[in-house]
Amino acid sequence: MRQESTLKFRTMRVGDAPVEDDSDDEIDLRAIISKLWRGRWIIIISTLFAGLIGFFLTSQYEATYTARTKVMFDIDQANVVDVGQSVVRIDDTLENQVEILQSTTLIERVIGELNLLENPAFNSSLRPPRETLGTRIRGIFSMPDGVKEVLRDVGLMSPPPAPPDAAEAAALLRLQIISQIRNSLKLSPIWDTKVIEIGYTAGDRNLAARVANTFAQQYITDQLEAKLEATREATTWLSNRVEELRQRVQDAEEAVEAARAELAADAGQSLEITQAQIEAQNAGLSIARNDLSLAQATYGRLRDAVDAGRDFGAINEFRASPLIQTYRASEDTLMSQQTALGDTVDEDHPARVRLAQQLSDVRENLQREAERIVEGARIEVAVQTDRVASLEAELDELEILARGQSQDTIRIRQLEREAEASRAVYENFLGRLKETTEQEALQTADARILSPAEVPLGPDAARARRTQLLSLILGAMAGVGLIFLIDLLNNTFRAPDQLEQLTGLPYLGALPSAGRRLHRRDVVTQFRTSPKSALAEAVRSLRTSILFSKVDEPPRTVMFTSSVPREGKSTTSMLVAMTSRQMGKSAVIIDCDLRLPSLARLLPDEGREQGLLSVLDGTATMDDAIYHDEETGLDVLMTVPSEPRSNINAADILSSRKFHEIVAELKARYDLVIFDTPPSLVVADAKILSRLVDAVVYVVRWDSTPRGAVQEGIKELQSVGAPLIGVSFTMLNEARAARYSYDGYSYYRGRYKDYYVS
Structure with a gap:
């Protein structure tokens, strides 16, 4: 009763709102790691491909050299005479000195000192044209001048801008050089010291050293000039202030003397x-x-x-x-x-x-x-x-x-x-x-050069390494994103909890795949000859789940159906029947696919001419029509190929009173009657037969059947009140399933499938 109540509690109709689960809000790290491990080759290939692209890009880089000089700044010295609160002191924190070093004023001093306006490394107009990958690509995809003229005439392309005048061009060139120098300049305050490292990167190693040293020298010169200027301003201010105070003292003393004279004049005496x-x-x-x-x-x-x-x-x-x-x-x-x-x-x-x-x-x-x-x-x-x-x-x-x-x-x-x-x-x-x-006259700079920049011995590799590392990281991220994208685009079922959640039916079990290229008959033979195999254990587990779906009244008539063909329902039906025979229970299989009977191809062909259709039209008895397999001990009531099927209406036959009588007779003879039906989305036979059985098992091929097909097929059966007791996976790849479902049935079944195998 407890098993039945559990199954009933978990059953719901397809399309109903799923029950909220607090666990959905949690991040399952093991699931994410498992997913990434499954797609490790995608990540590896994507990373290698991105690494190749990064290597190609770095091979196009021009060699650059970085020269470095170190300057120590003594922030304990006073910059100007502190006249109360009147003269503002120069802020001498290390961060402010970094801002001074990369200021436009100091960069312009360096430009003027080295005459960089006339240097081809900074003035592009002085450099000869050089063909690069970008110029070649632009040359390939650029439009001819004639086409451009036509497009300009019709108004589809704006005319080229007028060239700037000489003053504007000079100003733009200076701004470009300033921006280029600032981008190539690297200032690194050394932690817990008063030292600033000035680094400059250029394509010429000698130029890099000159620029770095000039920055340090001009910084010290600018600092000294700033102090002298501040001192001059303080002197000027103090001179003006002293003159004002001198006049004030004179006026005050004159006022005292005037007051005394006025007092003496008024009183005549003191x-x-x-x-x-x-x-x-x-x-x-x-x-x-x-x-x-x-x-x-x-x-x-x-x-x-x-x-x-x-x-x-x-x-x-x-x-x-x-x-x-x-x-x-x-x-x-x-x-x-x-x-x-x-x-x-x-x-x-x-x-x-x-x-x-x-x-x-x-x-x-x-x-x-x-x-x-x-x-x-x-x-x-x-x-x-x-x-x-x-x-x-x-x-x-x-x-x-x-x-x-x-x-x-x-x-x-x-x-x-x-x-x-x-x-x-x-x-x-x-x-x-x-x-x-x-x-x-005694002013000195607060900074001094600790070590001047030397000419670099070799080019920088940091940029290339940074680009290659970034390309590898982006490649790995792209691989991870591709894995999650592929997982999101997947429209099949891979995990039992996923199947339960989307169908609303209990999960009864899974039948592992016996092999990629085995026929149905080979699967049956393997099942019969290997009773301790993982497939045999899975079939026994499925039969147990079916019987315990209703503990008080175990189902005696069970129907197996699926959404689309080739999902393994016929093989599953036969294996469940064979398991019942092995456990001492009589079982018979009715092949209800009157159009394309599959059990006839599964069992040995002995030239039989009588089958289900013969019983229905009265030309054969039940005993004559039931096929008994000596090897498996199965009894099968099927449609044989020799029976005429061209003019039959399967829906009418399966809903006829005669077919109902056949089912009742088989139910009286056997402990278990199994119906092998056509797919529920292809024909209506499954919906008709669902009213004759005690339980319906919906078969889903692992990682093959689309989710929408499964949901639609179950909805079709639920519309006629079919007694659906659960769903089952077929042709499950246990090795792959163990990776997809790390904590479910398939995972442990995949890991310990050979535990009891001799």
Whole structure:
């Protein structure tokens, strides 16, 4: 049951969409290698042919010579004086030097140095005409001048272009020479060094060496000139810059002096003098204020003493006055006299009255003198007050003047700082200018020639080897492409999985080819005499696959058919029947090809006159019509050549009730009834007979039957509901099949076909 279910699961109708398989997206390297190995002779022949073409092409090459010189570039040296960020430094990386070496400017220097415009190797107009393979081919296929004139007259060919003028021709020639030199120049920086190898290829060995050496020399000269030019430009720039800075310093200093003069003119004196005056004024004001305070204290003390009537002798200012001292002395004298008279005379005594009057006068004088001293103290306070006010006013004026002078001084200091900065930059640039001027006379190139180019001893073989190698590679690629093209154009079946995928039917097995020139009878004889051969094992495997296609009800009537004639279905039918006989099962073969019966030619001719047609028309019995082969033990019901077949309709006979009765009788007698039918695409017999059998085996000749024929034949049978159980290969070349199907049945069968053969 499991085998039957498997076969049923894998069966589908032709034309149905195939089931997607993830394995199709994978690249099968073994299949590709196997395919290339099968076509190895195509690759070898294609490679050899391309190699011969490459050898012929290289034989037409002119001998060329390559001269090489090496230049070391010291990228650590500075190229120009670095003036901040103002002067750009020359980029001195090795890659840029390679670009300089192949620049148009340097090539033109080489052209001028060697006068290559007058060299025939570069100026084609100076070379004599030389006949080459290309010129010979163009001469053979070129049109005569008369034909060209006619074509130009009718407008089918454009007239030749007008020749360029002398200047344009010279420019074009120079461009051609530049392009030729650039194409022949090879620059190779040596890895992890500062060395560049300059190579030049030419047809003249001496010319190659001269051009290579001239390139190196002109490169060094151009580099030195570039450095000198850069230094000159830097010097010019620095000179202009120094002059600008000098003028700027002069303008700044003049601005400072002008500001100072303006300040002196406005203030009449400097800020320092004003500040000294302020300091002196502050000192005088402090003294005046102290004096004022002292005067105020003295005045208050004297005023209080006078108002309080104190003793003037106790106060220094009063005591210091001579008048007050005199008045006090007179008062003391008068008071003494009054005291003396008081004891002797009365109060009304004229002497006492006179003395009292004198004492009153003295006291009034003393009071007036004290008032005068107090007034003097008051006046002193007023004077000191005015003095302080005057000093404060003068100090305010000086402070106002100092503030104005300070603002002007700040502006002057700003101008001084700007002048100092301009002077510093000016001095810096002036120093750099002197350094640059001195360096201009000391410039040296950053590169030197390590080894000059020598005259080559022999021609280059690299180009020829490269061409030959390329031709071999292209030949091998063409061979590989041809192999894949042939494989894509193949329209036959070579692999079991290919047959299953395109037909949608299970693969039952394959019968190997017994030999190229063996007849069917020889194949049957070989099968019978060699029961352990690969063919015998393949037939037994096919019979097993047929029987196990339906495990519960093994088919008892089996039909073999194919798409076109000569696919081996008759031989396959006989071999399967012989295998059944060998395994103890009775089997009979019905040759249903009534038009061209093949089994009659396969079996020995014993002059039989009765066959299938005789049974159908009732002139013979079944036992009389069945042929029994003594050697093979086969029973065959066939159409013999002596039976009349000219007026028969095979389709009517095979669909008749009598034929159905014959099939039923044979089915009752034998364990296995095999139908050998005509091709399904040639006649309709196979479609008619498919309704009478339990199983249909579709036979495909290996690497012979077109795919379209197989698909169309199966479609024809499926249209009538034929019980197709699978497909089988016939006449399979096991050696070739092992190469085409490296991992399938044919591969292992081909490799181990002789394992059990004695």
